[in-house]
Amino acid sequence: MSHPSKPLVAVTSDVRVFENYTWHAAPDQYLTAAIEGAEVTPLMVPSYGDALDLDAILGAVDGVLVTGSKSNVHPSLYGAEPTEAHEPFDPARDATSLPLIRHAIELGVPLLAICRGIQELNVALGGTLATEIQELADRIDHRAPESESQAERFAIRHPVRIKPGSCLASIMEADAVQVNSVHRQAIDNPAPRLEIEATAEDGTIEAVSVKAAKSFAVGVQWHPEYWVRTDSASRKVFAAFGDAVRAHKAARARLAAAE
Ligand SMILES: N[C@@H](CCC(=O)NCCCC(=O)O)C(=O)O
Numbered sequence: 175m176s177h178p179s180k181p182l183v184a185v186t187s188d189v190r191v192f193e194n195y196t197w198h199a200a201p202d203q204y205l206t207a208a209i210e211g212a213e214v215t216p217l218m219v220p221s222y223g224d225a226l227d228l229d230a231i232l233g234a235v236d237g238v239l240v241t242g243s244k245s246n247v248h249p250s251l252y253g254a255e256p257t258e259a260h261e262p263f264d265p266a267r268d269a270t271s272l273p274l275i276r277h278a279i280e281l282g283v284p285l286l287a288i289c290r291g292i293q294e295l296n297v298a299l300g301g302t303l304a305t306e307i308q309e310l311a312d313r314i315d316h317r318a319p320e321s322e323s324q325a326e327r328f329a330i331r332h333p334v335r336i337k338p339g340s341c342l343a344s345i346m347e348a349d350a351v352q353v354n355s356v357h358r359q360a361i362d363n364p365a366p367r368l369e370i371e372a373t374a375e376d377g378t379i380e381a382v383s384v385k386a387a388k389s390f391a392v393g394v395q396w397h398p399e400y401w402v403r404t405d406s407a408s409r410k411v412f413a414a415f416g417d418a419v420r421a422h423k424a425a426r427a428r429l430a431a432a433e
Pocket residue numbers: 241242243244245246288289290291356357358359360
């Protein structure tokens with residue numbers, strides 16, 4: 175008996191240099207969450223910018239997962255002057271993920287963007303970012319505590335309020351959830367095409383969706399990938415993404431059969 179194959183999901187990569195090599199890599203947590211939480215097969219996309227054929231990539235996958243990263247989107251991409259506080263950068267990732275996001279939205283390929291990912295989604299669609307938000311008036315510190323323990327750094331630590339009637343409200347079936355927080359930048363001016371779906375108590379934008387998107391197109395500022403095995407709210411985000419990916423795959427199959 176043949177089993178239906180799992181859908182493929184493109185996963186963005188960071189570019190890092192170590193052991194005398196340049197690596198295009200994604201943290202294991204995102205790949206595991208894709209496999210276990212969304213029940214899809216992740217396929218890492220190297221960050222080769224213009225050299226990539228995005229039509230070929232997006233024609234071969236049924237979803238895009240934009241990962242978090244320590245690096246920041248280069249400020250020149252949203253009209254700000256770069257300073258030391260904006261570093262570190264990953265220009266190869268910027269040159270790949272921003273066009274990939276725009277293209278996925280245009281084609282209606284389901285998209286889940288996490289942490290740096292939600293920031294990239296906002297910049298890709300014309301929004302801006304604020305940096306060092308913990309230094310802004312009335313904002314809480316959204317950075318991880320200094321610790322060697324990843325579980326401590328990614329511990330769930332503050333509530334987010336979910337907009338009633340939003341995509342996230344239907345995913346969570348709740349008006350608030352507790353999330354983790356490992357960032358020092360955040361959306362400043364949201365892109366015109368983004369709907370704000372959730373905010374923290376200090377007003378920080380915590381989740382967005384793309385208005386009138388052809389498919390699931392959601393960004394979250396927190397890290398559902400980290401607790402996908404044990405936290406139901408985290409798992410729901412990946413399960414909803416996986417459902418959208420499977421729906422996209424089924425729609426493509428129907429279209430192909432009709433041709
Ligand atoms: N660099 C941005 C994005 C934050 C992000 O994606 N964090 C991932 C966690 C990486 C880590 O510290 O282990 C920001 O700081 O806002």
